[in-house]
Amino acid sequence: MTKTLRRLALALLLSAAAAGSAAAQSNLRIGLAEDPDVLDPTLARTYVGRIVFASMCDKLFDIDQKMNIVPQLALSHETSEDGKTVIIKLRPNVKFHDGEDFNADAAKYSLERHLNMKGSFRKPEIAAIDSVEVVDPLTLKLNLKAPFSPLLAQLTDRAGMMVAPKAAEAAGDKFGLHPVCAGPYKFVERVQQDRIVVEKFADYWNKDKVHIDKITYLPIVDSTVRLANLRSGGLDLIERVLATDIKTVREDKKIKLSKAVSLGYVGLTVNVANGAKADNPLGKDARVRQALELSIDRDALNQVVFNGEFVPGNQWVSSQNPYYQQKFAPPKRDVAKAKALLKEAGVTAPIPIDFMVPNGVELRQVAEVVQSMAAEAGFDLKIRLTEFATSLKQSEDGNFQLFLIGWSGRTDPDGNSYSFQVCNQPQDVGHYCDKEVEAAHQQARAGADLATRKAAYEKVAAKVLNGGGPIIYLYHPQVLVAHTDKLDGYVPMPDGLIRVVGLTLK
Amino acid sequence: MLAFLTRRLLQIAPTIVLVSMLIFGLQQLLPGDPALIMAGEDRDPAVLAQIREQYRLNDPVPVRYFYWAKGVLAGDLGESMRLKAPVASLVEQKLPVTLQLAAMALIFALGIGIPAGIVSAVKKETAWDYGANVFALWGLSTPNFWLGILLIFLFSVTLHWLPASGYVPLGEDWRQSLGTTIMPAFVLGNALAAVLMRHTRGAMLQAMGADYVRTARAKGLQEGRVVLKHALRNAMTPVITLGALEFGTLLSGAVLTEQVFTIPGFGKLIVDSVFNRDYAVVQGVVLVTSTIYILLNLLADIAYMLVNPRLRG
Numbered sequence: 001m002t003k004t005l006r007r008l009a010l011a012l013l014l015s016a017a018a019a020g021s022a023a024a025q026s027n028l029r030i031g032l033a034e035d036p037d038v039l040d041p042t043l044a045r046t047y048v049g050r051i052v053f054a055s056m057c058d059k060l061f062d063i064d065q066k067m068n069i070v071p072q073l074a075l076s077h078e079t080s081e082d083g084k085t086v087i088i089k090l091r092p093n094v095k096f097h098d099g100e101d102f103n104a105d106a107a108k109y110s111l112e113r114h115l116n117m118k119g120s121f122r123k124p125e126i127a128a129i130d131s132v133e134v135v136d137p138l139t140l141k142l143n144l145k146a147p148f149s150p151l152l153a154q155l156t157d158r159a160g161m162m163v164a165p166k167a168a169e170a171a172g173d174k175f176g177l178h179p180v181c182a183g184p185y186k187f188v189e190r191v192q193q194d195r196i197v198v199e200k201f202a203d204y205w206n207k208d209k210v211h212i213d214k215i216t217y218l219p220i221v222d223s224t225v226r227l228a229n230l231r232s233g234g235l236d237l238i239e240r241v242l243a244t245d246i247k248t249v250r251e252d253k254k255i256k257l258s259k260a261v262s263l264g265y266v267g268l269t270v271n272v273a274n275g276a277k278a279d280n281p282l283g284k285d286a287r288v289r290q291a292l293e294l295s296i297d298r299d300a301l302n303q304v305v306f307n308g309e310f311v312p313g314n315q316w317v318s319s320q321n322p323y324y325q326q327k328f329a330p331p332k333r334d335v336a337k338a339k340a341l342l343k344e345a346g347v348t349a350p351i352p353i354d355f356m357v358p359n360g361v362e363l364r365q366v367a368e369v370v371q372s373m374a375a376e377a378g379f380d381l382k383i384r385l386t387e388f389a390t391s392l393k394q395s396e397d398g399n400f401q402l403f404l405i406g407w408s409g410r411t412d413p414d415g416n417s418y419s420f421q422v423c424n425q426p427q428d429v430g431h432y433c434d435k436e437v438e439a440a441h442q443q444a445r446a447g448a449d450l451a452t453r454k455a456a457y458e459k460v461a462a463k464v465l466n467g468g469g470p471i472i473y474l475y476h477p478q479v480l481v482a483h484t485d486k487l488d489g490y491v492p493m494p495d496g497l498i499r500v501v502g503l504t505l506k
Numbered sequence: 507m508l509a510f511l512t513r514r515l516l517q518i519a520p521t522i523v524l525v526s527m528l529i530f531g532l533q534q535l536l537p538g539d540p541a542l543i544m545a546g547e548d549r550d551p552a553v554l555a556q557i558r559e560q561y562r563l564n565d566p567v568p569v570r571y572f573y574w575a576k577g578v579l580a581g582d583l584g585e586s587m588r589l590k591a592p593v594a595s596l597v598e599q600k601l602p603v604t605l606q607l608a609a610m611a612l613i614f615a616l617g618i619g620i621p622a623g624i625v626s627a628v629k630k631e632t633a634w635d636y637g638a639n640v641f642a643l644w645g646l647s648t649p650n651f652w653l654g655i656l657l658i659f660l661f662s663v664t665l666h667w668l669p670a671s672g673y674v675p676l677g678e679d680w681r682q683s684l685g686t687t688i689m690p691a692f693v694l695g696n697a698l699a700a701v702l703m704r705h706t707r708g709a710m711l712q713a714m715g716a717d718y719v720r721t722a723r724a725k726g727l728q729e730g731r732v733v734l735k736h737a738l739r740n741a742m743t744p745v746i747t748l749g750a751l752e753f754g755t756l757l758s759g760a761v762l763t764e765q766v767f768t769i770p771g772f773g774k775l776i777v778d779s780v781f782n783r784d785y786a787v788v789q790g791v792v793l794v795t796s797t798i799y800i801l802l803n804l805l806a807d808i809a810y811m812l813v814n815p816r817l818r819g
Contacts, residue, residue: 035778038590045546119560124550176590192589192596193778194673194770220671220768224655229670232662389538389783396542408547419548426549 025213026505028487030498031226031238035193035219040176041161042113042120047408047496050158051239052217054497055198057181059160060088060107061152063411065260067321067494069152073102073162073182083147083448088140095203096164097186104134109165111142119173122159126151147446149453153412157495184210184501193219211504230255230482236505237483237490239498242362243306249482260479260492261311261318263409265416266366267473268292273431274398277354281347282401283430288351290467291341295377296370297333302475305365311476314465316407316416318476320494323413323454325461338377349378356400358388366474367404395429403429406477411495413457414445420471421464432470437463507811514804522797526578529792530571533785540783544587561587561785574789583793584786586779593790596775600791603673604771607687607694607764608756614695615702616749622699623706623745627714628733638703645700650693654766657689671768690767694760698752705748709741716740743814750806754799 036049041057044050060074075089094102111132114122128148133141144151154160167180179187184206185198196217200210218235220226223242229235231252241249241257249257270289271278281288298312314330317323342349357367364385371381381402386394395403407427410416419425422441423433437460444456463469479496486506493499541557542549558564562573577584583593626638662670668689674682713719714737722736723729757772764773772791779787 037588040590043590045544045548119553119556121546121548121550121553124548124553173590191770192591192599193774194768218672218768222766222768225658225671225766225768228655228658228663229672232658232666232670234662234670234672387538387781389543389781392542393537393539396539426551 026211027214027216028212028237028500028503028505029216029218029235031229031235032217032219033223033226033240034221036196036217038176039179039187039190039196040173041158041163041179041181042117042122043173043176044158045121048219048239050495051497052196052198053158053161053181053183055185055215055500056179056183056187057161057163058094058183059156059158060090060162061156061160063153063156063493063495065491065493067263067411069156069411072160073107074155077152079448083149083446084144086142086144086151087135088142090138090140091205092138094182094205096162096167096182097180097201098164098167099203100164100166102162102182103137104140105137106165107140107162108132108134109168110162111159113163113168114159117173125154125157125159147448149445149447150412150414153410153415156411185215188214195219206501209501211502212500215500227482230484233484236487237481237498239479239481239496241480241482243309243478243480244361246307246309246480254485255482256485256487256490257480257482258490258492259309260494260496261320262477262479262496263317263411263416263494264407265313265316265318265409265473265476266363266404266406267471268370269395269400269403269405269430269471271398271401271403271430272470273433274429277398277401278431280353280401281345281351282353285345285347286467287341287345288347288467289472291338291345291377292374292379293467293472294331294334294338294341295374295379296472296474297373298330298474300333300373301366301369304369305362306475309480310478312474313476314473315461316420316471316473317413321413322450323457325454325458327458328461328465331466333373335377342378347378350375350380351378352380352382354401355381355383355404356386356391356394356402357383357404358391359385360388363404363406370404370474398429398431409495413453414441417441417457417460418445421460421469428470430470432464434463434469437469510811511808514807518800518804521800522793525796525800526575526789526793527571529789529796530574531567533788534567536780536783538783540587540785543783557587574786578793583790586784586787588779588782588784588787593786596787597790597794600770600772600775601794602675603769604757604773606676606683607691607760607769607771608753610687610691611694611698611756611760612749612753614692615698615752617699618695619699619702620706620745623703624710624733624738626703627707627710630711638707642700642703645696645703648696649762650697650760651762651766653696654690654693654763657693658766661689671766673769686767687769690760690763690769693763693767694756698756701752702745702748705745706741709744710737713737713741739813743810746809746813747806750802750809754802757795757798757802 032048032051034048036052037046038044041053058073060072061069062072064070073091073094075091078087090104090107096102114120114126128144128151129142130145131143135141162182164180168175184201184204186201188197188199190196199214204210220229226238227245230238249255270282272283302308302310302312311318312330315324357363367383371383374381394400407416418441419427422438440456440459444453447453447456479492481492483490488504489502491499541554541563544557545554562570574584585592622638626635629635658670661668668685673686676683719732719737722732761773761777764771772795776788776791
């Protein structure tokens with residue numbers, strides 16, 4: 001009797017389980033390192049927000065693994081001889097999540113919203129656009145104020161995201177509470193600091209390649225807890241794995257790790273002319289800056305702090321980037337030469353330097369390693385750990401001599417350099433200014449092809465590298481993403497954003 | 507009783523006004539510039555200027571306080587700069603979460619702390635007493651974040667019994683909801699249980715030595731009745747006050763614990779908002795939690811009077 005009952009119960013359970021799995025929707029749970037800000041492509045500003053946009057809002061263009069610009073909502077582009085007009089052909093039969101058609105009018109609306117909306121963070125990115133014209137329902141013409149070759153790269157990011165005009169017009173600046181775009185997934189709900197849920201969009205233009213029904217983004221700030229969730233099966237994919245956790249991840253057979261060299265960098269920014277604090281040998285003499293650079297062993301730094309996983313570098317782009325200048329390879333550590341340079345500059349050791357470092361595990365370790373290496377050449381770097389928001393303000397105010405800070409990186413090299421190296425630009429916190437560098441940057445912006453632009457950047461490199469400029473570049477981080485072995489089709493991208501088209505979950 | 511209540515309520519109003527001024531003023535002392543944080547990595551000057559204007563960051567502090575207080579009196583706590591969402595809706599979203607977590611933590615604390623305190627007082631200087639003291643010392647000296655991570659590794663990563671973090675609302679699925687909150691509630695309750703245990707023990711020891719307890723015993727009452735009816739009732743007065751105050755503290759957000767278990771309550775909201783210099787959110791949340799705290803104090807006073815008839819004037 002009991003046996004029969006047991007069998008019956010087992011059969012019932014099994015059939016229930018089978019029915020359950022047949023009806024169950026696949027749900028990809030992604031662990032984010034922070035809670036995103038407002039989900040409006042025009043008003044958003046965080047990196048983590050871009051990860052969420054990658055599933056909701058398609059862009060005119062995208063990048064591939066090798067950073068080539070490839071079509072997404074646009075099919076092709078053509079720039080005029082003088083570089084002042086760009087014709088963009090749009091993809092036909094595309095719909096927004098609310099059913100509205102995507103066409104040249106909608107694209108014009110989105111671009112003009114980015115350009116004109118109050119509080120738009122996109123405006124400076126595409127400020128080169130003077131006007132947008134609709135040529136026919138699937139052709140758009142951009143008239144530029146001056147030739148600006150980084151423009152297409154800008155359209156591969158938030159500035160190229162298209163929003164549904166009717167929904168955007170109705171919601172105004174509250175659009176971010178319920179975004180309506182033309183991506184593979186549409187917005188379902190958001191609970192601040194808890195989750196963002198999106199579901200498969202049935203009318204997506206590329207719907208045959210979308211295999212997962214639902215995606216839930218869960219912000220989990222603590223990296224240990226994020227990894228614990230992945231290991232316990234509470235999450236399927238996590239972004240920004242710490243380099244120090246790579247060993248744990250590799251030892252777990254059920255987890256896969258993928259790496260891509262980030263578009264960004266981490267470096268030492270020197271205060272060369274911002275206020276009274278710039279008045280010191282490091283700020284005033286390029287030879288002293290070169291000596292500091294020569295005292296640092298980038299490979300050892302990478303080994304000690306990042307288990308050798310990151311990519312040492314001395315330029316604003318990594319050696320994988322087509323714009324990398326081969327002629328200016330990272331200098332080898334040379335303490336004797338560093339000391340000689342200091343002697344030549346007439347400086348006596350120890351040289352005290354106020355070294356501002358944003359508080360965080362990795363950056364603090366980097367600072368300590370740099371400090372001990374530089375000490376051998378005669379620098380006395382006094383580390384001042386500062387909360388991130390405070391460090392931004394102090395860098396702006398010139399309250400630092402040396403500042404350890406990173407940049408998340410942009411597709412076009414202009415985004416990694418112009419704002420930092422050209423006079424009076426927002427990121428030039430050390431107030432570096434050199435007219436020749438500025439002129440070379442303008443040439444690079446106007447240059448139509450890679451060779452011309454690279455030649456212009458070579459002039460920049462000759463001036464700003466090896467102590468000449470405001471930044472001593474140290475390394476390029478790896479974008480580290482870990483996911484369950486049940487997830488297939490994940491492709492690591494240099495911008496670190498998670499492309500969800502093509503993913504399958506077993 | 508009524509006169510007492512009226513007097514206390516009259517005291518509350520100026521307290522809240524003072525608190526609101528303090529919240530507003532102290533926040534201005536934070537280093538850093540909210541506009542710079544808001545402007546993102548690119549820090550475009552035009553964008554910066556626009557943010558400063560939109561959120562009145564160029565106005566003097568008293569002027570900004572005036573506009574904020576005016577809004578609060580009209581029921582508007584302001585808007586989050588970062589999320590472009592009303593602060594009131596954020597508070598509404600987080601309050602049930604924090605309430606649930608605090609209530610569960612308090613249940614753990616009372617359930618462990620008070621019996622342990624009674625036992626260790628009644629069985630003074632026996633193995634029970636020493637055991638309870640060791641437990642209290644452990645509870646007090648274990649950092650929440652550390653205990654939290656250890657629990658996650660044991661129950662989630664190794665045993666796969668509980669979800670490692672996250673939160674499911676009670677109304678959505680009560681089992682999952684308890685599953686996600688039981689570990690953080692235990693971590694919070696554990697530390698509080700230790701405090702309650704020490705206070706219960708102290709108060710009980712004092713009560714057990716009092717004349718009326720001796721009289722009760724002399725009357726031939728059973729020991730259990732003496733302890734629970736006579737000694738405990740008097741010993742509870744300070745413990746109730748402490749419990750109410752600690753509950754208020756729990757409501758203001760368990761910063762570290764919420765961070766470790768990714769519980770989207772007040773603590774996490776405040777931390778994120780401070781780091782992002784999202785002033786309106788910090789002001790709104792702190793104002794709400796301090797008001798709750800003040801009201802809980804009042805409740806503690808009332809409970810005090812109910813337990814101790816001598817205070818009823």
